[in-house]
Amino acid sequence: MHKRVIFGSKTLPALLVLPQLIITAVFFFWPAGQALILSVMREDAFGFTRTFVGLDNFRQLLSDPAYFNSLKVTAEFSLSVAVVGLTLPLLMAVMADRVIRGQGFYRTMLIWPYAVAPAVAGVLWGFLFNPAIGILTPVLRSLGIDWNFVVNGQQAMALAVGAACWNQFAYNFVFFLAGLQSVPRSLIEAAAIDGAGPARRFWTIIFPLLSPTAFFLLVVNICYAFFDTFGLIDTLTQGGPAQATNILVYKVWSDSFRALDLGSSATESVILMAIVGVLTVVQFRYVERRVHY
Amino acid sequence: MVENRPWLTVASHAVLIVGVVVIILPLYVAFIGATQTQDAMLHVPIPLTPGNQLWVNLRTLLFTGAGGGADAPPVWLMLFNSLVMALGIALGKIAISIIAAYAVVYFSFPFRMTCFWAIFVTLMLPVEVRILPTYKVVADLGLLNSYGGLILPLIASATATFLFRQFFLTVPDELTEAARIDGAGPVRFFLHILLPLSRTPIAALLVIQFIYGWNQYLWPLIITTKQNYYTVVMAVSRIAVVGDSIAQWNLVMALALLATVPPVLVVVFLQRQFVKGLVETEK
Incomplete structure (x- = not known):
């Protein structure tokens, strides 16, 4: 170096x-x-004295059902975003890589959502699916879904996942397209001469060559869902209904600035830092041995 | 194209067109909403074709204030605040990280690796994670409700330093040798050789960091209590999420457009720098 x-x-x-x-x-x-210091201390009600309490705060937090719920919701949210958020851009990138006419047009049309702030994405999606006036609400109702994400937790989660995937689409698309364009043409041509059709070429050559990109994007998307979706949740669901979308970053904020629960918010911060730390290490270990097999 | 399969090409176009429609839909609906009167947005079904109120709505927002309330500042001020914040973060980040990367790569000094790692671990700590203690620090420094408070905590990031470091490592040593033989010192070498060579990574980072700064939401939400410092992304949420009262959806959508169009134009017109910035900063 x-x-x-x-x-x-x-x-x-x-x-x-x-x-x-x-x-x-x-x-x-x-x-x-x-x-870190606050997470192992306890302040009295007036903030005059602090006593060292060791890991008590952590024990208390982890036995709190609200925190446990938040952990569960975060896991569900980030895994859904990672899986759905990777499949569709991959499909689009494969198609965009195939076509010759209009490739520039498609690319421009598919990458602009990157520039939309998550908070604005939440507002736009909340409007599309607004229970009273959203233009997609009648469509869902005609399919027999009693759509009202303001009171239905599962629907709120589905909507948040959809909005997050839309927001993150461009990012994944750009990386998959770059990955596809770096697959050597000669390999694909050789396979074609040997009689492999497009589907077979995709699964036996292109997909394995893309797997490092896909793994990298998996980690990035989990990070996005964990930390960058505060604005989206805040404008779409405010963590509700009944905490169904109260992900960890949202909870840290509401415990700090709404409930003013300093000790618990510091403890939550420390746990989040640990999670980011693990994700970063995973990512960098992978970057070090970025191998194409 | 390896072989000619017309039906597959047609299918690809069909899938892409469906994808484009789905991706565009939220923005299209926002545009339609922004062109309506408030009344038209209250009756189901809401219109699906453009109305003629776009300029009226935009003018109301830009000069009278978001939501028309007496206390709401005009949106041109918020757009200006967003611009200051986005440019401040982008330029500040590039400035401090390019010199730090230069020091780490081109010099040998005590604690060089310690410095590098101290900067590097900040990759692990997005501001959302340590929100309350950072707020306290900024409050103690008296930076609440100031451009400094909006910008400074967000310009400390390792990604840019890392990118410049990677780039400097690819610059041939012969250039440095030639410069030294010609009598150039470190400052001259940096200003006259390294900086011009770094134009491409600087442009790429500028685009990415501009969008990052423009789209900040949580941080400005926390440290601004005076309306003169509101950013436009915050404003969208403030007039959209109104609890039990009815949102003025025509104005919400017009404001959403105002908040979205500048960064979208940056992405569309600086597409090459954008793609490069995205792919390279994350390596």
Whole structure:
């Protein structure tokens, strides 16, 4: 990771890394440290004294049914987003890679949702499926679904997953398309000469070559569902109905800024940090041995 | 195309067109909504073809204020705030990370690897995760309700540093040698050789970080209590989620368009930089 040719100065590089180090220390390490400390302390009601309570906060949190529900909801939400959110872009990317005419047009039309803020995506989807005036509500009702995501938890979850997949579609599509375009043409031509049809070529050549991309996207999508969907949940369901979409990031926020439950919010922060840590390690271990087999 | 299979090509186009329609639908409905009167949006079924109120709605929002309420600031101010925040985050991130990456790659100094890892682990801590303690720090520094408070906590990120580091490692050593033989010091080498060479990654990062900054929601929601500092994405949620009262859907959709069009234009017109930025920052 080092250059053969380097400069000798010692003070200049220190000055160069200083701005980023200061920002990192002030806005990352200090708050993260605070959260860690608060997570093993208990404050009295007035905030005058703090006592060390060890892992009590964690024990209390994990035995709290509301937190357990939030964990379950988060797992369900992020897995659904990851699975649905990967299949459809893959299909579209395979099709877009096949066609010659209009490829640029399709690509432009399929990537713009990346620019839509999750909070705005929540508003748009909430409007499409609004129980009173949404234009898709009559369609669902005519199919015999009693659609009202404002009171039905399962429907609220389905809608949040749909909106998140729509929002994340462009990202996955771009990566799959880039992956498909880097598959060597000669391999595909050789298989075609040997008599393999398009479906067979896809499953035996293209799909295995795409699997590193797919795995990478799986981790990214889980991260997206875990941490970037706050705005979407806030504008679509506010974690409801009856906590059916109260994912962990939403709960951290509502415990901190609505319930003002500082100890429990710090503990939740620490658990979330641990989850991000694990996901990042998984991702980087994979990046290190990005092999094409 | 390996072989000619006309029916498969037709099927591909059909699937793609269905996909495009599904992807466009939410934006189309928002556009239709933005062109209606408030009255038209209250009667089921709501119109599916454009009305003639688009300019009226946009003018109301831009100059009178979101939702028409007396206390609501005009939307042009929020658009300006979003622009300041997005550009501040994008440029700030690029500025601090390109010099940090330069130091880590081109110099040998004590604690070089410690610095690198200290920056690198921040990849693991999105602001949503440590929201309350970060809020406290910003409050203690007196940065609530300021552009500094909106921008600074979000410019610390390892992705850009990492990307520049990867890029610098691919720059041939011969260039550095030649520059040194010609008598260029580290500052001159950076300004006259490395910076011009980095145009492509800088443009790619600019696009990605601009969108990242523009679309921030939770952070501005928490640290702004004065309406002069509201961003447009926050405003969409404020007038859309009104609890039991009835939302003015025509204005909500017009505001959603105002919040969405600038970043969408960036993605569409800077498509090459966007795709490059996306694929490279995540490696």
